[in-house]
Amino acid sequence: MKKPIRVLIADDSAFMRKVITDLVDSDPELQVISAARNGEHALELIANLNPDVITLDLEMPKLNGLETLKEIMRVSPKPVVMISHLTQEGAATTLNCLDAGAMDFIPKPSGSISLDFAKVAEDLTEKIKVAYYNFKPGIITSTPRPRVETIPTSSLNLARRDMVVALGTSSGGPRALKEVIPLLPANFPAGMVIVQHMPAGFTRSLADRLNSESKIRVKEAEDGDRIEPGLALLAPGNFHLEIEQGGVIRLNQKPQLWGVRPCVDYMMETIAPLYGERVIGVILTGMGRDGANGMASIKKYGGQTIVQDEETCLVYGMPRAAAERGLADHILPLQDIAHKIVQLLEHKR
Numbered sequence: 001m002k003k004p005i006r007v008l009i010a011d012d013s014a015f016m017r018k019v020i021t022d023l024v025d026s027d028p029e030l031q032v033i034s035a036a037r038n039g040e041h042a043l044e045l046i047a048n049l050n051p052d053v054i055t056l057d058l059e060m061p062k063l064n065g066l067e068t069l070k071e072i073m074r075v076s077p078k079p080v081v082m083i084s085h086l087t088q089e090g091a092a093t094t095l096n097c098l099d100a101g102a103m104d105f106i107p108k109p110s111g112s113i114s115l116d117f118a119k120v121a122e123d124l125t126e127k128i129k130v131a132y133y134n135f136k137p138g139i140i141t142s143t144p145r146p147r148v149e150t151i152p153t154s155s156l157n158l159a160r161r162d163m164v165v166a167l168g169t170s171s172g173g174p175r176a177l178k179e180v181i182p183l184l185p186a187n188f189p190a191g192m193v194i195v196q197h198m199p200a201g202f203t204r205s206l207a208d209r210l211n212s213e214s215k216i217r218v219k220e221a222e223d224g225d226r227i228e229p230g231l232a233l234l235a236p237g238n239f240h241l242e243i244e245q246g247g248v249i250r251l252n253q254k255p256q257l258w259g260v261r262p263c264v265d266y267m268m269e270t271i272a273p274l275y276g277e278r279v280i281g282v283i284l285t286g287m288g289r290d291g292a293n294g295m296a297s298i299k300k301y302g303g304q305t306i307v308q309d310e311e312t313c314l315v316y317g318m319p320r321a322a323a324e325r326g327l328a329d330h331i332l333p334l335q336d337i338a339h340k341i342v343q344l345l346e347h348k349r
Contacts, residue, residue: 009036013057043063046072052132055080069102073140080131092205103140162275164227166192166268167192169194170317171197171285173196177284182215194234194235200237208220214232219234221241226249236262239262265292277303286317286319288318292318304344305327306331308332
């Protein structure tokens with residue numbers, strides 16, 4: 001029998017420490033070895049106990065979650081899952097934590113003292129395991145560095161303007177998107193639709209952040225939006241995004257697929273028959289198999305496909321699922337993907 005994954009919990013609420021401990025210990029593959037009452041206490045316990053995975057609450061006295069995370073990554077990098085808060089400020093800080101090296105996060109369903117935390121128990125234990133088995137210090141602790149070469153753009157002025165890029169990602173996606181979207185040039189001739197597995201309340205902050213760092217416009221999608229050149233529409237958390245004739249965006253709350261909503265397959269399978277050979281499908285880092293069926297649909301209708309390679313993925317689940325089915329026309333390191341998208345568009349005139 002395998003040794004359990006040893007987990008350290010850090011939360012300033014004694015009640016939440018007990019709740020999270022019970023949830024984690026309910027999984028036979030996991031074992032809580034201790035619980036810290038604040039960030040400073042967590043750093044002491046990490047030094048003494050050397051846990052396999054750490055869960056960090058965002059808001060703690062003395063050292064908050066982000067400050068504690070940065071110190072962990074500076075001294076001895078370890079896989080960390082953040083326990084986040086469903087507020088605008090909490091969402092922004094959570095994105096900072098993902099930038100600083102956290103593997104993933106779990107939202108507290110209804111505040112710091114929550115009796116319904118059990119709703120996310122399965123998600124929490126799964127993300128702890130994914131964090132443990134996929135932790136790559138070289139990726140998670142590095143500062144995202146897009147390629148420094150300027151993407152040639154003059155030829156894009158001649159490219160057709162009825163193309164669309166359909167992109168899906170999950171774990172590690174916020175960091176990966178920062179190495180793709182900001183590289184796209186201001187005269188980007190295609191529309192873009194993005195599905196990032198992320199709970200409600202966090203996608204708007206992600207869209208706003210990408211918009212502030214990019215030459216193209218990025219926004220959280222709203223029902224009735226239209227796909228248009230130079231605009232990237234990000235599916236809102238807890239809503240599937242589908243496309244109708246004329247590139248009209250429709251949001252719905254159909255049942256989850258692959259345990260997620262929004263779902264990449266829903267988006268790609270509706271866009272493929274409408275746009276045919278005018279679609280470029282992209283799958284970036286993420287756990288699970290979402291997106292493979294969508295990429296199959298894009299291929300079926302004549303579109304082209306790009307998959308992030310294993311070496312640069314934080315979690316090589318979704319890209320692997322597409323690649324193993326032979327659905328990837330191009331398997332590339334993350335830093336080359338924006339260039340390949342532009343190159344493919346240049347040849348569509």
